[in-house]
Amino acid sequence: MRALARKGKSAARRLYRGYNRRKARNAPPPSIQRVRILLLHAYGMGGTIRTVFNLASYLAEEHDVEIVSILKEAEEPFFPVDPRVRFRFLDDRVRPSRDPLRAMLSKMPSRLIPQEETAYHRFNLWTDLQLARYIRSLDTGVLMATRPGLNLAMAQLAPPGVITIGQEHVALRTQAEPMQNLIKWRYRRLDALVTLTKADLRDYRETLPKKPRKLARIPNAVPPMSGGQAKLDAKVAIAVGRLTRIKGFHRLITAWETVAAAHPDWKLRIFGAGPQEANLRQQIAEAGLEDKVELPGPTSDVGAELEKASVYVMSSRHEGFPMTILEAMAKGLAIVSFNSPHGPKEMITHEVDGLLVKPRTNANLAAGILRVIEDEPLRRSLAEHAVETAATYDVDAVGRQWDALLAELLARRDGSYVRPQPAGASPGTAPDADADAPATEQAGAQVIPLNP
Template sequence: MRALARKGKSAVGRLYRGYNRRKARTAPPPSTRRIRILLLHAHGMGGTIRTVFNLASYLADRHEVEIVSVLREAEQPFFPIDPRVKFRFLDDRLEPSRDPVRAMLSKLPSRLIPKEESAYHRFTLWTDLKLARFIRSVDGGVLMATRPGLNLAVAQLAPPGVITIGQEHVALATQPEPVQELIKWRYRRLDALVTLTKADLNDYRETLAKQPRKLVRIPNAVPPMSGEVSKLDAKVAVAVGRMTRIKGFHRLISAWETVAQAHPDWTLRIFGAGPQEENLARQIAEAGLEGKVELPGPTTDIGAELEKASIYVMSSRHEGFPMTILEAMAKGLAIVSFNSPHGPKEMIKNGVDGLLVKPRTNANLAAAIIRVIEDEQLRRDLGAGALETARKYDLPVIGQKWDKLLADLLARREARYRKQTAAKQPAEPATT
């Protein structure tokens, strides 16, 4: 039976490869005019969503851009949307359906997304069907994916005439081993893989058995924000993020017990929501920090909240390339962050535009915050350094890197297309 199953699988693979070869012969000329970006949930509130919206807005100046969201679970987007960017939802879970096939497949687990992928529980056999149909229907242009599961699906299923780009927002080292193994072999089919940090770029170079045609680092850009630069005179520290264990807010609250004893007139505000919210509220109450640590919930106007603060604190165990640090830098806040091996370590120059603290050391985090509170000149120097660093991540600066990548990929594809087209031409008859 196993031998028969292997033969069947091999036959399907041969049919699929043959179909792709036939499709390649009739594929339209390569183009970057249309760009489609795959997201898990465009109406969510994560950092990846914010950065994708930012990039889509920039690309819409010269391209037709569509964001394709696998899920729709909220009526309205959390972040503002550029009206030039089109949207499509593959599995609209707000829309009632009497389709028995959809109802049945929606109860079955995904077979397309690896079980170890962190968002696996959000996918079903129905989303597999909708996602696979969409990817196979793309008839040209650029298809970009934004997380491992989607990158793997695009690498596996995208038609040969499509320029494919994988974006990684989380460090390779944090991915489960089975996902890394799939990445190692399947990412080579992508036209390009884009990482956010130099450290992650090096990790991919060492890990991939065969690299994509282009492996590059393009960091996120500072998104547009309301308000002005902080005056650094408010006795407020801010943290922002989804309330999960990985964000380390429980460590930050523990550290703030020490800060509050030394400076009871300072307030910590942690913006966000998530599964750890109740636990964090309980921790605040048990530590007697009511009024000193606030959980205001998520905010759609992060610029206004940063403007009203003087210090930004990053307490995550690890980060890819945290947008919130960029946003805080652009507002001129003094940054205090755990020295995570990828994002913060590359973004912050210790003592110049922020302070880096040994990871998972609550006492050191508290000491660094107190140091910034008590040394106003240091606070202002760090804020000035942060403003200078943020300019390197202005949207026009980062956007030019995307322009270059797209131009390079198009040139490569055009060269291959001309070669293939020339090979199809009948030979000219010999003249006597």
């Protein structure tokens, strides 16, 4: 039976490859005019959604952009939407159809998305079917995915005429081992893999036995925000994020007990929603901090809330590339953050544009907050340099990196790509390993040279 099953799988693979070859022969020329971005739930709230909206808005200047959301779980988007960007939803859970097939498949677990994907419980056989149909319906253009499960599905299913870009918002080292094993073997099929941090770029370079045609680091950009910069005279510290264990807000509240004892006139506001809300409220009550720590819920206008504060605190166990730090920097807040290696450590220069403290140490977090509260010249100096740092993540500056990447991927597909020669090299000289980088590095991205 096992031998028969192996023969069946082998035959299915041959049929699939033959179908792909026929589809490649009939496909239109490669193009970057149409850009499709796969997202789990576009109308939800979270850093990835904001950054995707931000990127889509920039690309819509020159491209036909559509955000393809696996789920629809709200009538309206939580974040503002650029009217030039179109939306498609594969599974409408607000107004589900009465299709009996949908009803049956929605009760069955996903076979396309790995169980180790953190959002695995959001997928099912119905979403598998809709996602596979959508991906296989494409014949050209660019398809971008924004989380490991979707990257893996795209790598497995995308027709050969489609330029595929995997975007990683979480660090490779935080993935479960079975997920890392799938990543090692499937990501090689992608045209490009884009990480947010240099540390993650190094990890992928060292881990992937066979790499995509392009491996690049392009950070997130600061999104547009309402209002002006913070005046730094409000006795308010702020934190923003999903109320989950990984965000470490329980540690922040514990640290705030020390802060409140020394400075009872200061308040902490934690904006967000999530499964830990009840636990956090209980912790606040038990610590007697009801009038010192507030949980106002989520906000769609982060800029307005940052403007009312003087200090931003990041207490996460680990982060990919936290947008809220960039937003707080752009608003001119003093930043105090745990020294997470894949995000804050790259974004913050200690004692220049923020303070970094030892991860998971409540006492050190409290000490960092107390320091910026009690040393106003330091607070204002950190804030001033933070604004300068945020300027390097301007939407146009980061957008140009995406322009360069898309242009290079198209050139690699249509045969016009010419590997750049290193400075001073004579014609005909074989380029060294760094010769592949300039197109994107000139725009500020760090690129690992790979074989075309």
